[in-house]
Amino acid sequence: MTELPASTQKKLGLVIDLDTCVGCHACVISCKGWNTENYGAPLSDVDAYGADPAGTFLNRVHSYEITPAEGPAQLVHFPKSCLHCEDAPCVTVCPTGASYKRQEDGIVLVNETACIGCGLCAWACPYGARELDALEGVMKKCTLCVDRIYNENLPEVDRQPACVRTCPAGARHFGDLGDPDSDVSKLVAERGGMDLMPEQGTKPVNKYLPPRPKQDRAEEFDILAPFLEPVAEDPKGFLGWLDKALERL
Amino acid sequence: MHPAPSVIIFTSFSGLGFGLLLFLGLGFPPVTGWVAFVFYAIAYALAVGGLLASTFHLGNPQRALKAFTQWKTSWLSREAWLSVAALLVMAVYAFCAVFLDTRLTVIGWIGAALSLLTVYSTSMIYGQLRTVPRWNQPLTPVHLLTLSIAGGALLAGQMTAAAALLALAAAVQVAHWQVGDSALKESGTNLATATGLGTPGNIRAFEPPHTGTNYLLKEFVHVVGRKHSRKLRMIALTLGYGLPVVLLIIPGAGHVLGLLAVISHVAGLVTSRWLFFAEAEHVVGLYYGKRSA
Amino acid sequence: MAHTQPAIDLSPKVSDEIRKTTCYMCACRCGINVHMKDGKVAYIEGNRDHPVNKGVLCAKGSAGIMQVNAPSRLRAPLKRVGPRGSGEFEEITWDEALEIAVSWLKPIRENDPEKLAFFTGRDQSQSFTGLWAQNFGTPNFAAHGGFCSVNMAAGGIYTMGGAFWEFGQPDWDHTKLLMIFGVAEDHDSNPIKMGLGKIKARGAKVIGVNPIRSGYNAIADEWVGITPGTDGLFILSLIHCLLKAGRIDLNYLRRYTNAPVLVNGDESSPEHGLLLRDEDGKMLVLDRRTGKPAPFDDPDVVPDLAGTWRNAGITHRPVFQLLADRYLSDDYAPEAVADRVGISAKRIRHIAAELARVAFEEEIEIDQPWTDFRGVKHDKMIGRPVSFHAMRGISAHSNGFQTCRALHVLQILLGSVEVPGGFRFKPPYPKPTEAHPKPHCGVTPGKPLNGPHLGYVQGPDDLCLKDDGSPARIDKAYTWENPMSAHGLMHMVISNAYAGDPYKIDTLFMYMANMSWNSSMNTSGVMKMLTDKDENGDYVIPRIIYSDAYSSEMVAYADLILPDTTYLERHDCISLLDRPICEADAAADAIRWPVIEPDRDVRGFQSVLVDLGARLGMPAFVNEDGSAKYKDYADYIVNHERKPGIGPLAGFRGDGSDKGRGAPNPEQLNRYIENGGFFVEHIPDAALYYKPWNADYQNWAVGMGLYDSPQPYLFSLYAEPMRRFQLAAEGHGDRQPPEHLRERVKTVMDPLPIWYPPFEDGHVDPEEYPVHALTQRPMAMYHSWGTQNAWLRQLHGRNPLYVPTKIWEANGFCEGDWARVTSAHGSIVVPVAHMAALNENTVWTWNAIGKRKGAWALDEHAPEATKGFLLNHLIHELLPPKGDGMRWANSDPVTGQAAWFDLRVKIEKVAAPEEAQPAYPPIKSPVGQGPQNLAWKVGK
């Protein structure tokens, strides 16, 4: 239903570590695989082998280049899927009630049987987290793998989103961000997890851990100099040092 | 935003249609009989045709009725209700006017109010979107409403009113463009807030997530060159507002000039509406490093 | 109003059944759970129990479902009907295909086996294909290693009996500083990512050395944007700093390396520079207690590094002193190298200091007693938690072998190999070079070759030369041009066969290698060589048989196509005899098995080889009575024995409980399937580190059948086999290098690592071609295969040339611009894009995205074919002529490794053409074109 629940019992979501993501796209494709076979209509691909292939994906990995005032430029790989916002504008704009936020865990879903494919929710989402499937004409978005995380047909360890389970670098974390004691909440607190476009007022549940500061700067160099204090000035001296050092062993 | 013909037609023509219904409901001109029939046919053709066009861009139009359910939060749902209500109320009014030669004044007023509200709700579908800063300004409903009313006046043959209203709408149009041009910047959303990384000057999109295109790029990323847009704005201003006003204030302007004014206005309106979409930048474009010139 | 929401099924059925097998979307070979619905593949995920990937899966792995349904899959054997390169074929039956093959191969085998060249690409069944080739009797067999990363393999094995590649790994759980050189992806794709994740989670540090800061380098804490081809110099400078500061592990050096071994100092001796040995052939070290030489493995010896041994008027010095002499020289001081490597002297010192600090101040100890090969007991395992990894960025240069050696020497000086926190080998490594076979090339018509083709030479005597000194192999491996070419030189096969140099061949038989496109240098030239005719109107390379599973570019250039299955439709064996999937903690191997049946008339290529082997009557494939020995490859996997008790698979032998050694078990494959498709045997705790010298490890390895007897050895800071070649070049011995190579052999076969500029620098004018041009593997694409995959091709459907800011601005480039890129060999016109996080003199692109029109069942207008491009057109297998009348190979002079990354170019802005240049006419697709739309869901 289009009205947002006054509050949700949990705030399930993802925490994505930008310091660890290598940009491998594993999460993108495992998401595509799981969600093509599972929840709702398959994620289709148009002109799949042609000149202009375009498919539906619920998760895409961008990359950005930062050129700091000092030090060399950096690349950051940046996966992005639905952030399961607390104040989800995509839900309130939906005319049919197809878009809704679950009361028990805060997951934002599309009920495809009610969706008319008007696209308005995608217009309302600042993050580009919704894509209208070209063949099915219904709105697709990250389901937070709602059909995995509670699925009793899966072993307990596998009850987590497909993208989290597959991420080789371990850059994706899943949990209850409403519970300050959860692992994900602690991680967010420890690493200064951040919101995307906070000014849009969507209150995203998903958080991003910023890259740690790089150590490319010249001024830090000298602290280590003592570790390279020469043991001798000439080859003879070196042999003398060697002899003494061996004696000590 | 992608300037989809269905949406341009929908908003332009339904705006005109409801604008005309507004005037008819208020009794300008106070027509009945066959003349009324022609007026209502035009109004309904525009309003209903526009609404129908809007269903062309639906992925699953067969479920369109579901769009009536969420009036509590959704402007699109409200628009659905209001438009149907306006059309129904005005249908009663029109039926009486055409066939019974009676004008039920109160019903007309109600119908007029509903028509106006319909246009307002349409405008709010766009105006409410924080994701499109150019639209997310108080002038958006004013712009769409003034245009609709002016166009309605024009179609209703209210020459003097139309000339004045067009001038007003033109002023609003210009103001809307002006405010809109800096709206994205003013909104505070930029690639730095979008990613939480860097500062606005030192971060840029490197590789796109996919080399191919996707729904988001097709729907939201449309780049209009600045020169192109200046030209189109002049065309929209001239055809949509300037020329009609001139034609209208030519003393003794008859039907021919009136018709020319209407044609010119529609051409300008469609251009303006094309720009309304094409120039609107959705913040998602930032993630893709796409900004119009 | 209370919140209402639809009720949804939170526990839908996931699948009918899970079949566990091994991924082959790349050579990493992760374990996969294939979820089946209605007998069809529904979803693929990682196998949590698998030693390689522990549940994770990369993009390619997850996209396997799109590979298995790819429209580009070949459907039946093909016989060429149009001209070569046209792509015109007719489908034939397997009977006909095999008859044709036999009619070509049988006469060759009986008369002149070397007229067959059998080269395999990215397969992982080399122990099997090698056996086949050996039985055929041709000396001309190798796999793709020669153009891939043989410098890495050989550099590692000759130095420390094991290599990076996927044969070893950093101690991910303990390392505190990882330095990673020239890696974009590597074969150990998922394990490296998992390891980096672990390091990051612990807050340990990663230094990335790479001209390009993407992928792993993007998350490195510190980035060193080195000038391509100069890593060796940088590393030797680090060594200089560490030596000078005495920041080296003397204890480690004297116990486990040849640092204390005495070098023959007698300049007049034919053994000058070789290691001194006793009558038993044991290397001699100087014993500090007596000042006299003693065998290195004597339990009581205290090896000395500081002394010298004077005998008969001649002073013999330990290796370490030669090494110190060389690298303490100011030639290697940071200030002396900074400009050439593009890293400031301050920065080089800083990195050396950081290595020193972590190695020696953050030493770690594991409470685990162990015993070394001398019988000495140690109560702890001491770790130096700095680790290194490197791959093609340092090896795919013409100075790559020496650079790889330099890096290993650095590791060894720090005492950080096979210790906690350092670099660790994966079984069957460590393994000294002497324990590897030597190369064989003895041909007898109608009979098998006299031994395995590939191996490790110890000196000139082991070269593959004919009596007249000419190369015995078509690829000229193991000749003076590249004496230690341990993997062969696949990149030279076509050009040599075309030139008839060293001789002509009759049939080129290839498997899984896209040689007319992305895996060749000089792609246009290769296409010409494959299609050129002689004066009689016959093709210069008379016959080409090729096995591929898909409609690749190479298919069009073959005469007979033997279509393979996809990886989910066949048996495969990931064997300890090949490139296994072991971890540093465990030995492991795995299988693939047909989790689905092919829906086309295709056969697993290995099974086809088994069949051909029997039809040709090759001893390993027929019984006494001439009947076929194996029904198919599965039968071979179970029943073949390399040595009694040792077969392709180590697990579940004998009655099912034997590991490593044991009789064939008819139930073996079923046991593998029950076990998730793999077998893993953990290394005992006391044997986990110090493997080359650890008695427990050595004994465990013997038990597992990895060696027949313990093989402890010393690491070779000084590579004695190289010195043997140098000695020959100095005029010693009967096997002498040809004159034109004498000086080069003298220089490059230096037994202590050296650095010299990449050869291309000396052959083209660096002023005219000032820019280095590189490729990188995209993580989500495997060479050319990814393009036929509907999901993956959306990630990388075209590839711009990335240009650094300096060049970008100098050329006035804007987004959407194109450039002409010219090398000494050729020129291409391609789209450019800007990248700031890049060495300022380097451009690069993603590898193997560009495609030939008509291939891979794609639309001819596919962006891969119109905007995508290959850098290969700019790279020649020979260097430009230099005035000495010679065409030198664009390869490492030690191993023959293709020097892909030596390439120098110039770049200029040009108007955007219709499509990337050069453009070729389309080839006819033998499989048609893929469908318009896809919505692949097998469940209801």
Ligand SMILES: Nc1nc2c(c(=O)[nH]1)N[C@H]1C(S)=C(S)[C@@H](COP(=O)(O)OP(=O)(O)OC[C@H]3O[C@@H](n4cnc5c(=O)[nH]c(N)nc54)[C@H](O)[C@@H]3O)O[C@H]1N2
């Ligand atoms: N410019 C440049 N060029 C390079 C490199 C570089 O870094 N830069 N790298 C080089 C290196 S290291 C390598 S290893 C080569 C790789 O080059 P190739 O080995 O040629 O790589 P692939 O494109 O993977 O081609 C292998 C062929 O195997 C086929 N194939 C896939 N699966 C199967 C199967 O199951 N059975 C059979 N029979 N065939 C199959 C594919 O269809 C394809 O035609 O490229 C080299 N080329």
Ligand SMILES: Nc1nc2c(c(=O)[nH]1)N[C@H]1C(S)=C(S)[C@@H](COP(=O)(O)OP(=O)(O)OC[C@H]3O[C@@H](n4cnc5c(=O)[nH]c(N)nc54)[C@H](O)[C@@H]3O)O[C@H]1N2
């Ligand atoms: N996803 C995926 N995985 C693959 C493959 C694939 O095609 N796709 N191919 C497999 C194969 S066959 C191979 S051989 C491996 C290769 O794995 P990698 O060795 O990772 O191969 P490349 O992608 O060639 O990366 C070479 C890296 O070296 C850097 N480099 C180039 N020159 C220099 C230099 O002079 N110094 C330094 N320090 N760096 C340099 C380049 O910038 C690049 O990052 O990957 C294997 N894994």
Ligand code: SF4
């Ligand atoms: S799978 Fe993990 S490392 Fe790879 S792109 Fe996704 S988040 Fe990044």
Ligand code: SF4
């Ligand atoms: S990210 Fe977008 S789609 Fe997801 S909840 Fe927020 S606004 Fe809605």
Ligand code: SF4
């Ligand atoms: S596209 Fe579907 S989910 Fe989105 S707003 Fe329209 S009806 Fe609602």
Ligand code: SF4
């Ligand atoms: S949580 Fe599930 S649906 Fe969402 S991005 Fe991850 S895999 Fe896709």
Ligand code: SF4
């Ligand atoms: S790294 Fe990826 S493609 Fe390679 S074997 Fe593993 S899962 Fe498969």
Ligand SMILES: [Mo]
């Ligand atoms: Mo390779």
